[in-house]
Amino acid sequence: MTAYKDFSREELIAEKQALQKRFDEYKAMGLNLDMSRGKPSKEQLDLSMDMLKPVDYVENGFDVRNYGLLDGISSCKKLFAELMDVDEKNVIIGPSASLNLMYDYICQCYCEGVLGSTPWCKLDSVKFLCPVPGYDRHFTILEHFGIEMVNVPMTDEGPDMDVIEELIKSDSVKGMFCVPKYSNPQGITFSDETVKRIAAMKPAAKDFRIIWDNAYCVHDIKEDGDELLNIFSVLGDNEDMVIEVCSTSKMTFPGAGVSALAASEANIAQIMKRLNCQTISYDKMNQLRHVKFFGNLDGIKAHMKKHAAIMKPKFDMVIEHLENELGGLEIASWLDPKGGYFISLDVMNGCAKRVGELCKDAGVTLTTVGATYPYGNDPNNSNIRIAPSLPPVAELDLATQILCVSVRIAAVEKLLEQ
Amino acid sequence: MTAYKDFSREELIAEKQALQKRFDEYKAMGLNLDMSRGKPSKEQLDLSMDMLKPVDYVENGFDVRNYGLLDGISSCKKLFAELMDVDEKNVIIGPSASLNLMYDYICQCYCEGVLGSTPWCKLDSVKFLCPVPGYDRHFTILEHFGIEMVNVPMTDEGPDMDVIEELIKSDSVKGMFCVPKYSNPQGITFSDETVKRIAAMKPAAKDFRIIWDNAYCVHDIKEDGDELLNIFSVLGDNEDMVIEVCSTSKMTFPGAGVSALAASEANIAQIMKRLNCQTISYDKMNQLRHVKFFGNLDGIKAHMKKHAAIMKPKFDMVIEHLENELGGLEIASWLDPKGGYFISLDVMNGCAKRVGELCKDAGVTLTTVGATYPYGNDPNNSNIRIAPSLPPVAELDLATQILCVSVRIAAVEKLLEQ
Numbered sequence: 001m002t003a004y005k006d007f008s009r010e011e012l013i014a015e016k017q018a019l020q021k022r023f024d025e026y027k028a029m030g031l032n033l034d035m036s037r038g039k040p041s042k043e044q045l046d047l048s049m050d051m052l053k054p055v056d057y058v059e060n061g062f063d064v065r066n067y068g069l070l071d072g073i074s075s076c077k078k079l080f081a082e083l084m085d086v087d088e089k090n091v092i093i094g095p096s097a098s099l100n101l102m103y104d105y106i107c108q109c110y111c112e113g114v115l116g117s118t119p120w121c122k123l124d125s126v127k128f129l130c131p132v133p134g135y136d137r138h139f140t141i142l143e144h145f146g147i148e149m150v151n152v153p154m155t156d157e158g159p160d161m162d163v164i165e166e167l168i169k170s171d172s173v174k175g176m177f178c179v180p181k182y183s184n185p186q187g188i189t190f191s192d193e194t195v196k197r198i199a200a201m202k203p204a205a206k207d208f209r210i211i212w213d214n215a216y217c218v219h220d221i222k223e224d225g226d227e228l229l230n231i232f233s234v235l236g237d238n239e240d241m242v243i244e245v246c247s248t249s250k251m252t253f254p255g256a257g258v259s260a261l262a263a264s265e266a267n268i269a270q271i272m273k274r275l276n277c278q279t280i281s282y283d284k285m286n287q288l289r290h291v292k293f294f295g296n297l298d299g300i301k302a303h304m305k306k307h308a309a310i311m312k313p314k315f316d317m318v319i320e321h322l323e324n325e326l327g328g329l330e331i332a333s334w335l336d337p338k339g340g341y342f343i344s345l346d347v348m349n350g351c352a353k354r355v356g357e358l359c360k361d362a363g364v365t366l367t368t369v370g371a372t373y374p375y376g377n378d379p380n381n382s383n384i385r386i387a388p389s390l391p392p393v394a395e396l397d398l399a400t401q402i403l404c405v406s407v408r409i410a411a412v413e414k415l416l417e418q
Numbered sequence: 419m420t421a422y423k424d425f426s427r428e429e430l431i432a433e434k435q436a437l438q439k440r441f442d443e444y445k446a447m448g449l450n451l452d453m454s455r456g457k458p459s460k461e462q463l464d465l466s467m468d469m470l471k472p473v474d475y476v477e478n479g480f481d482v483r484n485y486g487l488l489d490g491i492s493s494c495k496k497l498f499a500e501l502m503d504v505d506e507k508n509v510i511i512g513p514s515a516s517l518n519l520m521y522d523y524i525c526q527c528y529c530e531g532v533l534g535s536t537p538w539c540k541l542d543s544v545k546f547l548c549p550v551p552g553y554d555r556h557f558t559i560l561e562h563f564g565i566e567m568v569n570v571p572m573t574d575e576g577p578d579m580d581v582i583e584e585l586i587k588s589d590s591v592k593g594m595f596c597v598p599k600y601s602n603p604q605g606i607t608f609s610d611e612t613v614k615r616i617a618a619m620k621p622a623a624k625d626f627r628i629i630w631d632n633a634y635c636v637h638d639i640k641e642d643g644d645e646l647l648n649i650f651s652v653l654g655d656n657e658d659m660v661i662e663v664c665s666t667s668k669m670t671f672p673g674a675g676v677s678a679l680a681a682s683e684a685n686i687a688q689i690m691k692r693l694n695c696q697t698i699s700y701d702k703m704n705q706l707r708h709v710k711f712f713g714n715l716d717g718i719k720a721h722m723k724k725h726a727a728i729m730k731p732k733f734d735m736v737i738e739h740l741e742n743e744l745g746g747l748e749i750a751s752w753l754d755p756k757g758g759y760f761i762s763l764d765v766m767n768g769c770a771k772r773v774g775e776l777c778k779d780a781g782v783t784l785t786t787v788g789a790t791y792p793y794g795n796d797p798n799n800s801n802i803r804i805a806p807s808l809p810p811v812a813e814l815d816l817a818t819q820i821l822c823v824s825v826r827i828a829a830v831e832k833l834l835e836q
Binding site for chain 1: 455457458460463470472481483484485486513514515517518521522525528529537539540555558559562563667671672673674692694695696697698699700701702703704
């Protein structure tokens with residue numbers, strides 16, 4: 001296809017009319033399609049129903065139905081230690097959502113500081129680095145605690161380390177959120193080089209903490225999935241700098257999974273001291289069900305292949321539509337991730353909100369445009385997060401077509417304004 | 419029996435020798451008995467296993483296995499609204515432990531204040547009223563946030579309201595923890611008069627909050643259980659002052675139950691705003707299992723009768739031993755509660771720690787002596803919390819005898835010192 005920028009004004013007007021006709025046809029269908037959140041589909045949820053079969057709720061002679069074992073049952077710690085490739089002593093099993101672990105950790109830093117540092121609530125200025133585009137719920141946590149967010153651009157190898165290495169010279173920069181594998185929304189896996197540079201950082205702030213949200217650690221979609229370097233293997237004497245979390249929310253049941261946290265012994269000790277006030281224990285029955293269901297890391301990997309088999313046709317379809325409808329027009333770019341839950345689409349600068357409006361008008365709900373940036377403010381107004389997992393294939397097919405037509409209409413409108 | 423205080427010195431020495439002989443016999447048995455925590459017994463846990471039978475995880479067309487419904491599924495909100503006798507709109511369903519709801523709420527007040535007030539972390543002095551003896555985990559939360567605890571003595575109608583009404587004249591007194599029904603550890607239920615006086619309080623601090631921990635709301639042991647006045651029915655324009663919590667931890671599975679919070683619309687709104695950052699939703703599959711298992715409040719009450727049938731012989735046995743072994747000696751007093759999880763035993767002033775040591779020496783673990791007071795400091799060194807629920811009847815029989823002998827030895831030792 002010819003790039004829109006090479007269209008004459010007359011050609012653009014004709015194009016707009018043709019697109020509007022298609023758009024009106026879609027709109028007339030009175031659709032109600034949802035591509036807003038990374039929710040697994042019913043088919044995916046059904047994969048884990050065997051987990052609910054009766055099990056014997058005793059482990060090492062301990063009745064896991066009762067109170068106790070604040071940091072989780074031993075077999076579950078072992079499973080997550082294997083998953084994150086760390087020692088069991090560095091693992092705490094958490095509640096159903098790793099988001100809860102992240103919120104609670106940031107909250108703890110805010111209330112009491114980090115390993116003896118000044119509590120962040122006592123400081124005039126606390127800043128966090130946010131690779132963008134990123135995950136809106138990380139931003140929400142930071143905004144809740146009044147922590148100032150500083151955008152760091154993503155490259156195809158992870159966050160721009162040159163930028164980060166400058167920013168961490170300020171003592172008020174206290175940390176960074178990362179989704180290091182199949183990043184949300186771009187699906188980028190940090191390169192070994194990036195992970196090593198992160199691990200070697202020497203921030204001015206001694207209480208600098210990286211929240212390493214490994215949400216998609218085993219969430220390959222393609223056969224040749226990405227490999228992420230284990231940051232704990234290269235941290236050296238920086239071992240206190242990283243708090244890793246992950247969960248089974250997108251392996252078994254969202255909201256009824258098991259989360260886990262990995263950290264240095266010093267960090268674990270501080271977190272355990274708080275946990276000892278906060279709860280008696282998380283749901284150990286659910287922990288045991290997960291252990292019996294998966295068995296070990298190989299069991300998790302085999303299970304994730306079943307998810308991939310459901311996800312791949314959806315991702316392939318979106319990418320195919322993007323290529324067919326937008327390829328060559330030079331009005332949009334996207335990545336074709338090997339795993340994760342999203343496809344990140346960058347439309348022409350200044351057009352993303354308009355695309356969101358058009359889609360909504362035609363009955364397609366996207367992730368709120370802007371949500372992939374701190375404060376909901378995408379400075380280029382260009383990023384759109386596509387979440388292909390939830391809709392059935394036929395709906396996704398239609399929704400993606402509507403999205404593509406909307407992207408084209410918004411671009412033509414923009415070009416006609418100029 | 420003759421009161422020890424009327425014993426001659428010679429009689430006391432003879433008594434000590436006789437008691438020591440009994441004690442040594444117990445000790446020689448090499449026991450390892452646990453009366454430390456309010457853990458349900460295996461028999462009680464088995465009562466709820468039918469809850470784990472397969473259910474259809476759909477409610478009102480919504481797949482509860484997936485993300486969403488931050489404040490809980492509708493049927494579960496309805497069930498807890500019925501239990502707490504409040505409107506559904508005033509209920510949030512929480513994680514497995516109500517302790518978590520309480521910690522998180524105090525933490526929220528600490529970080530961001532109460533409905534627009536100054537965050538407690540920004541204040542020089544924050545105090546809380548603690549009816550004593552009380553629940554150690556409440557004290558742990560307060561100590562964690564550096565909130566100063568002020569003891570308020572319990573009467574047989576609840577906390578001493580004359581004392582409270584004086585203390586709340588200070589603006590730095592920000593709240594109070596209460597276990598209003600079958601209080602931990604005494605098993606006292608606040609009288610209607612006490613509930614009404616609490617509801618009518620006008621604390622100097624506008625951000626004064628009462629944590630109404632209704633942990634034992636349906637936990638009768640005797641047929642003629644206590645009735646607690648619903649504080650929300652008498653709060654009038656004080657409706658923002660109370661945050662009520664409860665859970666199924668001691669109805670179904672400790673650590674794998676469902677908790678809930680009831681509060682005014684303004685408080686609910688503030689909590690929801692935080693929850694929206696903290697999690698995506700709590701475990702709705704577990705919520706639905708609970709709803710299907712109980713059905714309604716009548717179902718809960720019928721279920722709790724089964725618990726009572728297991729608990730009652732244990733409570734009766736402890737009370738019987740106390741009466742037979744300690745009655746008339748004038749060295750100890752106790753209450754015979756109609757419900758809850760504990761029996762509170764007050765031994766001779768200055769003797770509780772010695773009793774704990776003696777019990778430990780004979781293989782019986784009690785709740786850490788002092789734990790029923792803030793900072794672990796029982797000013798009279800007299801209160802002991804007995805938790806009869808966990809041990810099988812035969813073990814409890816032995817453990818209580820050892821406790822009684824220990825109480826007598828400690829008293830005789832004390833009298834001989836004088």
